[in-house]
Amino acid sequence: MKKEITIYDIAESIGFSPTTVSRALSNHPRVKENTKIKIFEAAAKLGYQSNIFASNLRRKHTFNIGVIVPRLNSPFQSSALAGMEKVASQAGYNLIISQSLESLTKEIANTKTMFNSRVDGLLVSLAADTEAIDHFEPFFKKEIPVIFFDRVPEQNYGMGVVIDNEKAAFEATAHLIEQGCKNIAHALGNLKINVYADRLKGYQRALESVGIRHVPQNVILTDLSEEAGEKIVSQLMEMKPRPDGLLVSNDSCAASCLVALKKRGIMVPEEIALVGFNNDVISRMVEPNLTTVSYPGFQIGEVAMEKLIQKLVANESGIRQEKELIILPFNLLIRASTLRTVSSNKTGKL
Amino acid sequence: MKKEITIYDIAESIGFSPTTVSRALSNHPRVKENTKIKIFEAAAKLGYQSNIFASNLRRKHTFNIGVIVPRLNSPFQSSALAGMEKVASQAGYNLIISQSLESLTKEIANTKTMFNSRVDGLLVSLAADTEAIDHFEPFFKKEIPVIFFDRVPEQNYGMGVVIDNEKAAFEATAHLIEQGCKNIAHALGNLKINVYADRLKGYQRALESVGIRHVPQNVILTDLSEEAGEKIVSQLMEMKPRPDGLLVSNDSCAASCLVALKKRGIMVPEEIALVGFNNDVISRMVEPNLTTVSYPGFQIGEVAMEKLIQKLVANESGIRQEKELIILPFNLLIRASTLRTVSSNKTGKL
């Protein structure tokens, strides 16, 4: 490796001190305009590249923000990441991204790595296994801001960005009830995850609100994978009475349920009405189009990152910020998979 | 911010020199086992955390690898990232990820940021606008390895990981021809991108190979977005004779073409046979299922990262590596959207 050009080389080449060079390069106001120009020219001529380590070593921050997600390749998570990247890069921060693959062990390892890499802040969507959040203690202790998004811890914690999953599931279920469903099943993921636990509550509350007795077997725990659709539907087929409504906690799984239903000749929505979650592209491509809860992944990412950067700035100036849970709006998109009567078809997309 | 524990504190607390502490902590063989134990204990007791900047400053590398993708939220790119993350984290590297949003300007900015952050290596899938790759010069000059994946530069460059897009499109087109299509259209993205340019070649070669005259208007340039399907199909409807086969360069766009075709009452595959690209979930959910080219995103990510880390290790030991283009296998998955005769149905998924 060749020798690096340093501010000393620049300083020497034009007869200023390294301090002045340093100041000029970071656009300090107390350097004469003319000197700045000279210094920038010299820097360019010598091919100077600032050494970020040395700078970090002094200033004690990295401009790196860590992000830990369950899976990089999920439509929701990748949208959230896209939103984060947008905001972060605008503010001059880099993103260090890792995935927990739904494993607490890996999440702990990731957390350690992030800590050791000295990220300035951390954005986390928890793994399915995660119950306690002790592994974030080092961050809390050092007052490095941690913001959870989408999948947040159950217990009291700092700051989070979510949607109101309970309300979303409530509305989705209420919609099914309006469409005449009497016996509604709900397929969801690991109940350790707040997202699914909350949706279950909303689903139950909607049933109760119209006096429908809650049938435990109607709640189907799955991994919500593409393959799960077949299993869910075959389970549905065993039930008597057979459910006439199904709320599935993500769109790709809902789509695979739809395929499995159609394979068996079950009419959607006439025999079983179907609701998904997320408003993924797929919900608009299958036939019938899926009614779904529009889940603002990109925006969740943006807001979480904005909040984090705000905290960073606040910390810098010694301002103490409060705990806060930000709840973003969702949207129930009614499409053909639940519209049983022509009269209530508001979308024209039957 | 509280004062950090340094190796000096450890050294002082147990009466060794900082040197020995440093050596012990990095498991240097010439430190007595017993001393090591003492040092590790003291480190743990004091809550020592190694300062990665100081270490980087001395050792001149970061264990960070930069990744620049066109969009974080694309099924292909996020799979590739997942593959990269897996390999990188196993090898003790972090991923710094940014997106170019298909803009050369942003790509250049990202490249600069990555360079200034002193990533040890760079993985890039080019933006649509990118023609020249001068902005990677600083990396080449400093011999920081850069590996391109999927979307690689046209000109001569270092190392790349791709699939044989020309062959893939050739096979897909040949399959359409076998199924009796006489007039095949091809919807693809920006021809500056090798991926699409190569597919176009393959498509043309397949037509030529059976003596079908190539009709320029059959090549439809689009952004391959979800919305593009409608446009592509309406364009198709204008053509006479109307094409009886359509090769679309990604699955979500192919799915939207399918929806647009069905909306017009066109039978798929009978009137128009349809092939997509990527084997996204969506290709298995729409009806009929899409014939598609299985595009190994996760594996491309894995291989690219493995190669990069190999290069890093090789550089370390002064070994000079050759330029290399790695071509990964693809797979034409034949499904109902192209199967026109029962006799040639090999999948049973009509």
Place this chain on the structure above:
DNA sequence: ATGAAAGCGCTAACAA
């Protein structure tokens, strides 16, 4: 097997 000392390149307090 251990230690002393120098320096990686930058920044910030203080001085001028």
Place this chain on the structure above:
DNA sequence: TTGTTAGCGCTTTCAT
């Protein structure tokens, strides 16, 4: 407006 000086915390010769 500019410069002097002293580290930030670690690693690495070179000694012992």
